[in-house]
Amino acid sequence: xxxxxxxxxxxxxxxxxxxxxxxxxxxxxxxxxxxxxxxxxxxxxxxxxxxxxxxxxxxxxxxxxxxxxxxxxxxxxxxxxxxxxxxxxxxxxxxxxxxxxxxxxxxxxxxxxxxxxxxxxxxxxxxxxxxxxxxxxxxxxxxxxxxxxxxxxxxxxxxxxxxxxxxxxxxxxxxxxxxxxxxxxxxxxxxxxxxxxxxxxxxxxxxxxxxxxxxxxxxxxxxxxxxxxxxxxxxxxxxxxxxxxxxxxxxxxxxxxxxxxxxxxxxxxxxxxxxxxxxxxxxxxxxxxxxxxxxxxxxxxxxxxxxxxxxxxxxxxxxxxxxxxxxxxxxxxxxxxxxxxxxxxxxxxxxxxxxxxxxxxxxxxxxxxxxxxxxxxxxxxxxxxxxxxxxxxxxxxxxxxxxxxxxxxxxxxxxxxxxxxxxxxxxxxxxxxxxxxxxxxxxxxxxxxxxxxxxxxxxxxxxxxxxxxxxxxxxxxxxxxxxxxxxxxxxxxxxxx
Amino acid sequence: xxxxxxxxxxxxxxxxxxxxxxxxxxxxxxxxxxxxxxxxxxxxxxxxxxxxxxxxxxxxxxxxxxxxxxxxxxxxxxxxxxxxxxxxxxxxxxxxxxxxxxxxxxxxxxxxxxxxxxxxxxxxxxxxxxxxxxxxxxxxxxxxxxxxxxxxxxxxxxxxxxxxxxxxxxxxxxxxxxxxxxxxxxxxxxxxxxxxxxxxxxxxxxxxxxxxxxxxxxxxxxxxxxxxxxxxxxxxxxxxxxxxxxxxxxxxxxxxxxxxxxxxxxxxxxxxx
Numbered sequence: 001x002x003x004x005x006x007x008x009x010x011x012x013x014x015x016x017x018x019x020x021x022x023x024x025x026x027x028x029x030x031x032x033x034x035x036x037x038x039x040x041x042x043x044x045x046x047x048x049x050x051x052x053x054x055x056x057x058x059x060x061x062x063x064x065x066x067x068x069x070x071x072x073x074x075x076x077x078x079x080x081x082x083x084x085x086x087x088x089x090x091x092x093x094x095x096x097x098x099x100x101x102x103x104x105x106x107x108x109x110x111x112x113x114x115x116x117x118x119x120x121x122x123x124x125x126x127x128x129x130x131x132x133x134x135x136x137x138x139x140x141x142x143x144x145x146x147x148x149x150x151x152x153x154x155x156x157x158x159x160x161x162x163x164x165x166x167x168x169x170x171x172x173x174x175x176x177x178x179x180x181x182x183x184x185x186x187x188x189x190x191x192x193x194x195x196x197x198x199x200x201x202x203x204x205x206x207x208x209x210x211x212x213x214x215x216x217x218x219x220x221x222x223x224x225x226x227x228x229x230x231x232x233x234x235x236x237x238x239x240x241x242x243x244x245x246x247x248x249x250x251x252x253x254x255x256x257x258x259x260x261x262x263x264x265x266x267x268x269x270x271x272x273x274x275x276x277x278x279x280x281x282x283x284x285x286x287x288x289x290x291x292x293x294x295x296x297x298x299x300x301x302x303x304x305x306x307x308x309x310x311x312x313x314x315x316x317x318x319x320x321x322x323x324x325x326x327x328x329x330x331x332x333x334x335x336x337x338x339x340x341x342x343x344x345x346x347x348x349x350x351x352x353x354x355x356x357x358x359x360x361x362x363x364x365x366x367x368x369x370x371x372x373x374x375x376x377x378x379x380x381x382x383x384x385x386x387x388x389x390x391x392x393x394x395x396x397x398x399x400x401x402x403x404x405x406x407x408x409x410x411x412x413x414x415x416x417x418x419x420x421x422x423x424x425x426x427x428x429x430x431x432x433x434x435x436x437x438x439x440x441x442x443x444x445x446x447x448x449x450x451x452x453x454x455x456x457x458x459x460x461x462x463x464x465x466x467x468x469x470x471x472x473x474x475x476x477x478x479x480x481x482x483x484x485x486x487x488x489x490x491x492x493x494x495x496x497x
Numbered sequence: 498x499x500x501x502x503x504x505x506x507x508x509x510x511x512x513x514x515x516x517x518x519x520x521x522x523x524x525x526x527x528x529x530x531x532x533x534x535x536x537x538x539x540x541x542x543x544x545x546x547x548x549x550x551x552x553x554x555x556x557x558x559x560x561x562x563x564x565x566x567x568x569x570x571x572x573x574x575x576x577x578x579x580x581x582x583x584x585x586x587x588x589x590x591x592x593x594x595x596x597x598x599x600x601x602x603x604x605x606x607x608x609x610x611x612x613x614x615x616x617x618x619x620x621x622x623x624x625x626x627x628x629x630x631x632x633x634x635x636x637x638x639x640x641x642x643x644x645x646x647x648x649x650x651x652x653x654x655x656x657x658x659x660x661x662x663x664x665x666x667x668x669x670x671x672x673x674x675x676x677x678x679x680x681x682x683x684x685x686x687x688x689x690x691x692x693x694x695x696x697x698x699x700x701x702x703x704x705x706x707x708x709x710x711x712x713x714x715x716x717x718x719x720x721x722x723x724x725x726x727x728x729x730x731x732x733x734x735x736x737x738x739x740x741x742x743x744x745x746x747x748x749x750x751x752x753x754x755x756x757x758x759x760x761x762x763x764x765x766x767x768x769x770x
Contacts, residue, residue: 389503389504390503390504391598391599391602395598415506417507417770420506420768421506421507423604424506424511424512425512426511427511427512427603427604428504428512428602430601431599431601431602431603432602434601435602495506496505496506496507496508496515497502497503
């Protein structure tokens, strides 16, 4: 019970953060999953990690409601009628968000906001006021920057007003992605680039690639997770390749025995979690989101995460010098591909009857890491401090993206002078997508708001928390950990190279 | 060639690969890359300066091994000839091979230097190949060759970025060792062809009459086409000759004031870098 008392007494936690932590502590007193000893051993060693999802999952981790349908029909449970104007539309959404569960207790997806709000844009000045207040409300009440909105791929009045407001507000919430298609006009994409250079968002998602993998009904939620609208992901568990590699005698042993064994253990653990949600928690039988057609269990899958590919490869090859390491050496990059290809094969051989959204399979996910990761790089990323020249970096990274429909992405910091030439970034985005990149994020080096790994935090908030002051968003604490352990502020600033 | 920079955000529209040519006919007091001015004289002074053993000689010529080079530039510091042992001869096919590696990521290439137009025939041929691969070709020049007499080059290029280092003939001579008459003729000629993308002026406190230059250049741009970008570049004492190392960097306030001057003259696209 000392954990509980520690939570209660922690002066850096807001009331809301204490409540969430206490709920998690309560959940973790249960043992209903009956996890096998082998899995428990791997969890204790930090090789399999459930990302604090809790011992008794009572809702899917990521929930992506069908907000389009909600806007059309309102909600019987919430006693809401379809909106008639922009004020009612934003009010209806804000009410619904309060009732969307997730791992964070707050919604990780708040809709394709531009197309949701476009029908209500009559007077642009009034609409702008409504949208600005709406976005400010999200930032101050959804106090977790895994909350994600989407816009695009086509320009809309609402989309432009959202970008304008984001440039002005420069808030951490919501995270924002523009679905970028070959059909997205340059002029709209450039407005998004200009916005990203002052507010670290939106990120750019390769629309054609997501549509090919997930169909047109996809969303980007949480960090950069590709999920179906009206569905989501039951769980995200990750395999820490950096630590798993230390179990192997050599590369062959790793690929042929250690990795298959670990994938099988983790899949079994994920099966247990999903089984509990589907057969014991009662979520899908009782949630009004399901009853009102905003969620469908056949649009869910589960995300099989991995992290620390770079360190795994470097360990297996005994690479000490940069020229021999992942991101630089052809041999190291090729081994990285062999590992991911093998994982892709192993994961696609596993079947789970509840993962209808992905043909009864799990989807690979390049997890962005957690605050306590020390010397473990996100997903398939090249470690901070070892970044090659930008063109080499993009060409190295792109081929990994095809394996990860449920999310992978690269983050770059650009010198503030590129604000003079947003076309420069659009060229890089277009080139990256044609080379196979799925998702790319960037921010300017002079920005207070920065992308930590997949989520946004203000540097000034991190400094305040470091001094022992409370921070409104719970993600500031994660950002602080990542800054300390993963050298986030040392990310290479890109200019001309 | 002095070197090829795969990605640049400051050498024309969008992302561009910049090809730096070796050799320049100006000798600007504030030159930021004096190692591009002359071709290597093979004197061998730099050999002993290289800590990585990347330099050697063959048949009396200085040879550079790019695979050992750490990029410390100790050789450039040692050179008395305003040159570089790292400059290499390249064919058009070799340059295109380098460009092809990054082709999906760029809008085009910019030929810079040194002074790239000193190799104008080569440049025109290179640009033909560049256009064949769907890219644009820009020229960054000191404006010293008469573009109206160089039809092959002028027709083969998309646009030009050109320095007006000083509008005053005497000041221009003092700064560069050359007249500005051809430079100004080119400005008018290229603007008429709509091939002038950008005019640049480096702001150097104490050395140049910066206010006068910016006002008059701004007026000229506004008259020709106010949408031509006017870029005001802060002098920075990096890479410059020793006698310029103590020259002060212009303040942000001064740069902003100069920007306002140009805008008052009617320029619509003035940026400070």
